[in-house]
Amino acid sequence: METGTIFLYLVCGLIPLAVVAYFLATRRTFSVKFEGEKFHSTPGSYGWYATICTLSPALLASFVAAVLQLTGVVEVPGTALVSTVIALAAGGLYVGVLTVKPSLRARAIVEQMVVKMLFVASLVSILTTIGIVLSVVFEAIRFFEIVSVWDFITGTSWSPDGVSAGDSDVKGMFGSIPLFAGTFMITAIAMLVAIPIGLFAAICTAEYASPTFRKIAKPALEILAGIPTVVYGFFAAITVSPLVVRAAEYVGLQADFTNALAPGLVMGVMIIPFVSSLSDDVITSVPNSLREGSLAMGAYHSETIKTVILPAALPGIISAFLLAVSRAVGETMIVVMAAGLRANLTWNPLEGMTTVTVRIVDALTGDQAFDSPETLSAYGLGLVLLVVTLVLNVISLVVIRRFRQQYE
Structure with a gap:
């Protein structure tokens, strides 16, 4: 449907009706015809009832037409x-206005429609997840x-370049361990930066900072979340990576300019607002x-935070950590610009590495055929990554439930 048709459909059609x-x-509801009779619902409820009668058949017809055209x-x-x-909207308007009378339970009808709309909204999210x-x-x-x-799953070499759909010998070319290791x-480097700094910042702003400092510090910290990831990528590639190389040379080590440490550090800085903001709200x-009970028993403020507040807020803090991990696992731009595309199985963070999401993007944006093994490998990586994140979610939910039951 063209833009002009949509404009005519909405602005000149459904919305005015x-x-x-x-x-x-x-x-x-104020008509002389019903003078002296008491209406069951408020005038606004009858207005929304007529609006529902006007829009429902029109939107249903639009949905059916969209399904027929898409299929x-x-x-x-x-x-x-x-x-x-x-x-259809004009017919619904006529029926809706004509059926307005004192005995009509318009409020109940409108509330039932709202419940159905909420159910459809939740169903859309569930169906979208299932579709993905x-x-x-x-x-x-x-x-x-x-x-x-x-x-x-067990292969240790990732070298799918030049593999076509007709090749029969692809064994050993699609080992995903180097990608998941990277x-x-x-992610671990980013968490080592984001979790302690973010948690300490949250404790500071929630427990120690004055209201004036909190009003300034918290929004300033959350500005980091609004910076585009490509800017972080430039910062990692141009500034942090050379610093890492010079620092490694200073202590007698050798580091690549496309190393894993630089994007990990920058990614950790990017994730700090997610940890600090959510942890601050929970604390x-x-x-x-x-x-007050802990302080009344003679505990210091620091002891109260360590033994009372943090355990009570632990379920929410774990949720913040999980969100940060998910954000780090799904990051692509910083890794591409600072760590490169080389699938390297190593424990040395000073060497170049790559991640699963980077290889997925590389596989789907190349010039290979859609049915080639290299392109289809993106879906295999996505499925394994989905299973890994699901396992992490299940573990975190078990931990959250255990501590929530303990401190409720």
């Missing part, structure tokens, strides 16, 4: 769709028909009765 339906239904069953002309939808998982699974199955799951290495939500 919905507004007219609302005001006509509202005015009908290729029939091509729906834009003009015919707009005409049909406006006619299935799309990855089906394409990953095609990849695992070419490369065995065992070779993919992912976990850079400040701990009831003051716990603080």
Whole structure:
């Protein structure tokens, strides 16, 4: 559907009719015809009832037309769709206004419609998640028909360059261990930076800082979350990486300019606001009765934080850590610009490494055919990464539930 058709559909069609339906239904409640009778609901409820009657058939027809067009069953002309939808909306307006009467339980109808809308909204998110998982699974199955799951998970060499769909010998070319090793290495470095600094910053702003300092420090810290990742990538490649190389040479070590340490450090700085902001909100939500009880027993402020506040806020803090890990695992731009694309299995963070998400982007943006093993490997990597993050989520939920039961 063209932009002009959508404009005609909304601005010149449904929105004016919905507004007219609302005001006509509202005015009908003050009609002389019903003078002396008591309406069940407020005038606004009847207005929303007429609006629902106007929009429901039109939106349903639009949804059916969209499904038919997306599935290729029939091509729906834009003009015919707009005409049909406006006619249905006009009919719904007439029925909605005409059925307004004192005995109509408009408020109950509107509330039921709101509940249905909320249910549909939750269903959309669930179906979207299922669709994402299935799309990855089906394409990953095609990849695992070419490369065995065992070779993919346990292989230590990633060299898919030049492999075509007709090649039969691909064993050993798609070992994912170097990619996941790089992912976990850079993520671990980022967490070593973000978790202590973010948590200490949250404790400072929540427990020690004055209100004036808190009003300045917290927004200033959260500015880091608004900086584009490509800017962090420039900073890592141009500033931090040469500093890492010079620092390594100073202590007698050799470091590559595309090393894993530089993007890990910069990524950790980028993630600090996620940890600090969420942890600060959780710490400040701990009831003051716990603080006052600990202080009344003679504990110092630092002891109260360590033995009372942090254990009580631990479920929320773990959630903040999990969000930070997910953000680090999914980061691509910083790694591309500062760590490179080389799949390198090593424990040395001063060497170049790459991550799963970088290889996924590289596989899907190259000039290979869509059915080539290198392109399909992106879905295999995505599926394994999905399973890994799911396991991490399950572990974190178990920990959160255990501590929540202990401190409730």
